[in-house]
Amino acid sequence: MKLFIKEKCSFTVYASSPEQVFQEFKNLADADQESLWILGLNAKNRVMCKEMVSLGGIDSAVVYPRVILKRLLMTDSSSVIVIHNHPSGHVEPSADDIRLTATIKDACKTLDIRVLDHVVVGENQYFSFCERGIL
Numbered sequence: 001m002k003l004f005i006k007e008k009c010s011f012t013v014y015a016s017s018p019e020q021v022f023q024e025f026k027n028l029a030d031a032d033q034e035s036l037w038i039l040g041l042n043a044k045n046r047v048m049c050k051e052m053v054s055l056g057g058i059d060s061a062v063v064y065p066r067v068i069l070k071r072l073l074m075t076d077s078s079s080v081i082v083i084h085n086h087p088s089g090h091v092e093p094s095a096d097d098i099r100l101t102a103t104i105k106d107a108c109k110t111l112d113i114r115v116l117d118h119v120v121v122g123e124n125q126y127f128s129f130c131e132r133g134i135l
Contacts, residue, residue: 018128021081021119024050028085028121034061036084038068040077041116049075058087063100065107072113079114080104089123093134101129 021039028035034056040049051071054061061084072080082104084097093101097120105115117130129135 018117018119018126018131021083021117021128022121022126025083025085025119025121026124026126028083029089029123031085032087033057034059034085034087036061036063036082038071039081039083040072040075041079041081042076043078045079048077060096063104065104068104069107069111069113072108073111077113079116080108081116082118083121084118085121091120091122091125091127093118093120093127093129098134101134105135 024039025037028037034054035052036054036056037050037052039047040051042048049071053067053071054063056062068080068082071077082101097118101115101118104118108115115135117128117135119129120127
């Protein structure tokens with residue numbers, strides 16, 4: 001079984017704003033399951049894909065970096081923004097979130113794909129790894 005969901009993005013050019021990403025994904029705050037999405041971008045920051053690559057339970061989602069890399073390569077993306085939600089509404093990243101971000105970043109680096117941000121979506125708020133200097 002393959003699990004990924006494609007959607008159209010409301011914008012086609014990434015404007016270097018975690019707020020813009022939050023506005024695109026703020027509906028995830030209402031979900032009762034964690035999901036992890038990617039926005040794949042080309043060299044000019046045009047959105048190449050918006051896809052859910054993992055759907056989990058109430059407090060975790062199993063994420064395979066190889067699935068993320070496959071989707072990015074298939075869409076000719078040269079950078080990525082990772083987005084996931086916390087059904088609890090709290091946006092502070094867990095230790096697992098921080099480890100996952102590092103793992104994704106390392107995996108992407110081997111294929112010359114840049115991780116621009118990881119945005120955690122919660123109730124009326126978000127956490128940007130880039131804004132907080134974690135990336």
